[in-house]
Amino acid sequence: METPDCPVCAGSRHRDVWTHASGTAHGLCLDCGHAYLTRRRPLREILESYREYRQSYPGAYLLNRSNPLFALAERRKATLEGLAGRPLRSLLEVGCGYGHFLGLWEEVPVTVGIEPSRDQAAFARRSFRIGEVREAAFEDLEMETWDTAGEGFDAVASFHVLEHLADPARFAAFAHRVLREDGWLYLAVPDLYTLHPDLIELFFLCRNWHVQTFTAESLADLLRRGGFEVLTVEEEEPSAMLRSSVAVLARKTGGTAGGGPGPGDPERVERALRRFHGRLEAGLASVRCNLEDRWQRGKRIAVYGGGIHTRALLELAGVSPSWVCAVIDDDPAKAGTAVEGVPVSDFASALRRGIDGIVVSSLGSEDAILERLETRPDLEGIEIIGIYRDWMEGDPPYAEGGPVRSRKD
Secondary structure (H helix, E strand, O other), X not given: OEOOOOOOOOOOOEEEEEEOOOOOEEEEEOOXXXXXXXXXXXXXXXXXXXXXXXXXXXXXXXXXXXXXXXXXXXXXXXXHHHHHOOOOOEEEEEOOOOOOOHHHOOOOOEEEEEEOOHHHHHHHXXXXXXXXXXXXXXXXXXXXXXXXXXXXXXXXXXXXXXXXXOOHHHHHHHHHHHEEEEEEXXXXXXXXXXXXXXXXXXXXXXXXXXXXXXXXXXXXXHHHHOOEEEEEEEEOOOOOOOOOOEEEEEEEOOOOOOOOOOOOOHHHHHHHHHHHHHHHHHHHHHHHHHHHHHHHOOOOEEEEOOOHHHHHHHHHOOOOHHHOOEEEOOOHHHOOOEEOOEEEEOHHHHHHHOOOEEEEOOOOOHHHHHHHHOOOHHHOOOEEEEHHHHHOOOOOOOOOXXXXXXXXX
């Protein structure tokens, strides 16, 4: 395990707030109040795990213009267009994912994406008219020379990426180098003060995929130190997929600049961290107790969904594989496989074997799946359970003072 100094202010004084059995620790800097993994796996191990990362979205869903990924990308495009106030000639997105945001800018002559996931980079290339998609981690490309047919990119965008970077100050330096004078930097990250205590966030912490936990203050502090003037700080509208997101628009300057909130309060950040982990532990205990209770009463419980959320559920909630009779998934390719030792089957096979209850294991789609299952006549008499609706529901982890809603300077 590595014990890094603060990635924002380089301070060495920190306090661990939460420690996982793997040795990972989640804590905060006592100098500037930034929250981060104060103990984590070596950087190269973390980077290698991103190459094979993939989600279970089918291609038809990813290309459906009515899905939330397109809606969010379109809102972000409108925000950048409105605030930049001039047509863009070049745009770089670090962590372009499946390409939804970058693919909306067909009128821009130069568009470049960086994406470490092989699966997502390939989808972005074949599905959208993007000038170039580089399959690599940001850390492997940061020192390259970028040809923008001019003096630099007009804008650099990166959404829900900085929390994955071991050294976000390097990202700020990279963006400052590749942007033209007065170029725009548009970022979004999860906000600690509205962070939802869910299984995906726990999984990403334990995997060391979320190594930073920003507040609006710590993100703005990072950018000011990196030579940016922070212009707007806004909480993005929450969605089922992204319940917590704060967006910052900044402009490149010659040196450190003012604007935006100042450094955070370590005591306030620590209270937020403790509340988040307390609510998360309580939710996991509720899941564990409910599943064990049904198993002890002889109930056959299946979990619906064979993706990363179910991996997190079975691995991190202390759920014994014997408490779950099957994982149900609609993807035929998953039939005959297993998730954490529990066999995966289709719906018809699971129903033939007999089940008494179905636990819906999804973060972003739980409501839609519950509505669909609760109206199926063949499931009458079978208990339908939503992990968040029924077992882990709660308010956002931090309410004192609330998040930064909007600030413009």
